[in-house]
Amino acid sequence: MAANLISIANSGARAARAALDITAQNISNASSDGYVRRSVSLAELAVNSVSAAPTAINLAGVRVAGIVRNADMFRQSEVRRTGADAARADAEVQGLENVEAAVEQTGVYTSIVDFEAALKQLLSDPVDGSLRASALEQGRTLAQTINTAASSLDAAGDGLRFEAQDGVDQVNTLAAELARVNLRLSRASDSSSDQSSLLDQRDSLLEKISTYVDTSTTFASDGTVVLHLGGSSGPDLVNGGTATSLAMATASDGTLTFTLGGTAAGIASGSIAGKNQALAELANVRGQLDTIAAGIITAVNGAQASGVDLSGNAGQPLFSGSDAASMAIALASGSQIATAPAGAGANSRDASNLEAMRSALDSADPAGGMNTLLFGISSAVAGRSVTRDALQSIAGSAKVALEAQSGVDLDQEAVNLTRFQQAYQANGRVMQVASDIFDSILSIR
Incomplete structure (x- = not known):
């Protein structure tokens, strides 16, 4: 006993x-x-x-x-899912804010208005040299401002692509580490302290990966995990001790495409997806800016071709180039602005061709187009910010619920x-x- x-x-x-x-x-x-x-x-x-x-x-x-x-596996899955959505929204908003700054801070709208105002002032005295020089300089400022906006958008795009590439590199690094943890888990004793530590590492890696891309998981009885890119039917990012490499390529419009092990793959959530969505919006904004620049070039040069300059010579193109990046002043002097109609003599005060130029600009409405562009990007930033705040709140609640149980x-x-x-x-x-x-x-x- x-x-x-x-x-x-x-x-x-x-x-x-x-x-x-x-x-x-x-x-x-x-x-x-x-x-x-x-x-x-x-x-x-x-x-x-x-x-x-x-x-x-x-x-x-x-x-x-x-x-x-x-640890509750459902709550962990919710943390990963909501965290990926929040990371996507946050990355998209940051990218859109950079796009908005690139367009607004360069002052394209103001330069368009100033150029139109300079042409209007020239109507008062079409042979005045100072007014002609002022109109030409305002045109130069307009071209340079649009060039700067295009360059700023290109720089914003380069930054987004650099950050996305860094995210892809991080995913590959974390996936390789997860594969090593899988191998160690397959050899660990059941319910041992070592196994518990490895499971902590596994869950931490899964959460970190989910901030970059959307994933789904399949767990084995020994604690190892198969990590799918996207839904449960998506390709395997990690399977056992093997991690498949994620790669990124840039499309012609500056947006991104992805491959996993050489096979095309889609990324719908996570910060990488958010940056790609911002790049898609940037491509749209850049296209609108090119359209505005091309409209100005076509309207002004078309009017120039229909008139004569101060010396009575046929009007030459005021602007060169075809888009926002290549737009530039082509005239050397303000006297070459074709204010008079074809057939008029030198020093003509007939400003009917200048009126035609202003009418062509009114029809192209670059100021209205720029205003629409600015309003669109500002509205996008405001709307996405509301969505981001809501998703961050949901993600925070999911994390608090998990920490209350596992903390x-x-x-x-x-x-x-x-x-x-x-x-x-x-x-x-x-x-x-x-x-x-x-x-x-x-x-x-």
Whole structure:
């Protein structure tokens, strides 16, 4: 009987010591990123007695059945999904803000208005050299401003593509690390401390990858994971110890295409998708800016071709180029602005061709087109910002819910520390009492 008491108390002491070790780990890792609270799973230790019936079971203490991670796979999946959506929205808004700044801060709208105003002033005295020089310089400023806007948009696009490439590189690095964790998990002992640490690493890597691309997961019984790009039917980014390389290419309009292991792949969420969406909007804005520039060039040059300049010579193109990047002033002097109609003599004060030029500009309406462009991009930024804030709130709520379950509560751990320490001491006391009983029996004469 005393021997049985010692055996039972010994098993209880071992269980209490294991629980104390786990509690100490929880406390020391309370602030560690990605750490999931652990607890000890206990089970009754039963033995068959030779003198008992074949089906009878005698309880002989307690055993450590394993280490349990307090993590809900559904909540972890929600954190990854909502986090990917929030990252996509945030990356898109940042990209759109860069596009908006590139167009607004260069002052294209103002330069268009100033150019039109300079032509209007020239109507008052079409032979005035200073007014002609002012109109030409306003045209030069307009061309340079549009050039700057185009260059700024190109720079914003280059920045987005650079960041997207960095995201692709990060995905490949994290996927390779996840493949290594899979290999180690396949060799780890069940319910061991090493396995728990590897599972923490696995979950942390999955969450980090989800901030760049949308993924889905399939878990095996040994804790290894198959990571799919996109939905569950998507291609495998990680399968066992193998990680497939993600690659990026730039399309003709500046947007991005992706391949996984050489096969075309789509990315619908995560920061990389957000940057690609911003690039699509940038391509649209750049196309509108090119249209505005081409409209100005066509309207002004067409009017120039229909009139004569101050010297009575046939009007030459005022602007060269065909789009926002190539637009430039082609005239060398303000006297070459064709204000008079064809057939008029030198120094003609007939400004009917200048009126035709202003009418052509009114029809092209570059100021209205620029205003529409600016309003469109500003509206896009405002609308996407509302969506981003909502998605970030949802992602934050999902993360709080997961942390409430898997995070370490220091108050609760302090209670557990006291409880398991008392249990350890109590089992030690039981062993001491059992030893005293056994000694008492042996001392009977």
